[in-house]
Amino acid sequence: MITAKHRILIVGGGSAGISVAARLARKGYDDVAIIEPSEKHYYQPLWTLVGAGQADLSLTERAQSSVIPKKASWIKKAAEAFDPDQNTVTCTDGSTYEYDVLIVTPGIQLDWDKVPGVAETIGQNGVSSNYRPDLAEKMWDMMRKTHSGTAVFTMPSGPIKCAGAPQKIAYLAADHWRRDGDLKDMEIHLVLPTPRTFGIPEIADSLDEVVADYGIILHTQSEVVAVDPDSKKVTIRDLGDEGSGDTVVGYDLMHFTPPQSAPDWVKSSPLSTGDGPGYVDVDKHTMQHVRFPNVFSLGDAGSTPNSKTGAAIRKQAPVVAANVHSYLENEALGGEYHGYASCPLVISNQKMLLAEFDYSMQMTPTFPTWLFDPSKPYRRYWHLKRYGLPFLYWNLMLKGIA
Structure with a gap:
């Protein structure tokens, strides 16, 4: 029995799920639902500085309710099974949700027991x-x-x-x-x-x-x-x-x-690549599933061969939002992601190297090279990591602005 149907259903309320939901809301979509069981939302990149005594954990945590877009519905449950042939997602409590478009963003699984x-x-x-x-x-x-x-x-x-x-x-x-x-x-x-x-x-x-x-x-x-x-x-x-x-x-x-790896229930699903870590099998440019055209994925759970970073999600979210819109309008998908990722490599309590690159592992610096050598660490980059990027995350990225 179908519990409810939504035009767009997002599985996962982390960075990827919230970012793309916010962008869809800005495009005018008012029937977007997010399946996410967690009461807390974290800005995970700052955990490195927490572990080094340079930031408080409280700065990385907010209530999940505070980041859910106002136009989106929050289904406070955990998903456990996909049936893409029937366009449904089943949750651990047995409830089943139908969709026109599914966006899969459940994040990544930490396999502590593998070693x-x-x-x-x-x-x-x-x-x-x-x-x-x-x-x-x-x-x-x-x-x-x-x-x-x-x-x-x-x-x-x-x-x-x-x-x-x-x-x-x-x-x-x-x-x-x-x-x-x-x-x-x-x-x-x-x-x-x-x-x-x-x-x-x-x-x-x-x-x-x-x-x-x-x-x-x-x-x-x-x-x-x-x-x-x-x-x-x-x-x-x-x-x-x-x-x-x-x-x-x-x-x-x-x-x-x-x-x-991908969460076990994703790994064993029809959406998986079916081997290795079992990520959601998507086209690396359009983020559309290779077998189910009304399914998209971004963030850590996707099979794209880029580095799995928040910066990658920031570039993937507008592509997915644009391509979901195109799919629903029966138009050709025009959005393309080219593998951009950013790795802020903090080397001390004063300096950081900002590595930015794409699928080809070519450097793609945001700042002009005459101002900052993209292969060298700078003091200003440390301030970007500690203060600038968290502000960007909470106030722009999660709101679908940047």
């Missing part, structure tokens, strides 16, 4: 993460109480949201320990699955200088595959073609970045 030993120790015994709000606060508490020993910062293989975050906290921790006079007593390991610190050579060159300046031991093409919380040791696997096997490193402090 043995993590689930039982995360948030305690020196192990935390900036990928959850409560853990970000614990990260700072652990960091400021650590004055000597070994610290390990990890990044998993595969797509993750804000792929720069695993590095940022390593640099911020090193900067904190340097300012406290403890850096000389710290051994810092940064474990990355990639060949270099960044996929753009000029930016990787700048980050190599940061790594060397802090004396960080860099493990590239490597991944933490096991954590032993009792002995406080991690197993690091060499992922290279001629891998040297596993290395075991003891730790006193660890920032763990979990492997990530």
Whole structure:
């Protein structure tokens, strides 16, 4: 039995869902419904600074009701199944909603249990993460109480949201320990699955200088595959073609970045790519589903090969809103997304490098290159991260303006 029907149904009330809903409202659509169970809405990019003691968690949190567009309906439930052949979404309470157009934005799943030993120790015994709000606060508490020993910062293989975050906290921790006079007593390991610190050579060159300046031991093409919380040791696997096997490193402090994937119920749905992390199978330019033309997806749950960032969502939302309108008007889809993403790489409590790029990994700087070298860090960029981007998010992006 159908509980209700809406012209446009959005699954997920995070950055992507709210941004596109606001844009549709501005286009005059008044039958838009958002399925979202959470009472709180978070500005997640600031969690990196929360974990480094440079921002309060309260600044990242607002009531979900305050960000839902006035013209949209809020269905305070959790979705659990898609039936695109019948144009329906079923929620965990058994209610079923029909749609003309579906927009899928449920975000990304943090797979804490994918690495043995993590689930039982995360948030305690020196192990935390900036990928959850409560853990970000614990990260700072652990960091400021650590004055000597070994610290390990990890990044998993595969797509993750804000792929720069695993590095940022390593640099911020090193900067904190340097300012406290403890850096000389710290051994810092940064474990990355990639060949270099960044996929753009000029930016990787700048980050190599940061790594060397802090004396960080860099493990590239490597991944933490096991954590032993009792002995406080991690197993690091060499992922290279001629891998040297596993290395075991003891730790006193660890920032763990979990492997990530589409939510399990999305992964097993007809909308999924059907393999790997199981993201929603969309055309990377139009954001339209490749098999179901009245389904669109954006944000972290989509299969687009860009970096999963809030900046990417900011560029995807107007494309989806335009293409949904075109679909409903039986017009050709004209909106195109070209992979823009932005990674604000904070390297200290004073400086940040703003990496902006597209699908081709070409730099696409917002600011003129004669004013700011896009491969170099600047003090003004740190202020942009701490103050400018949160203002943009709450006051412009979520309102469908920017």
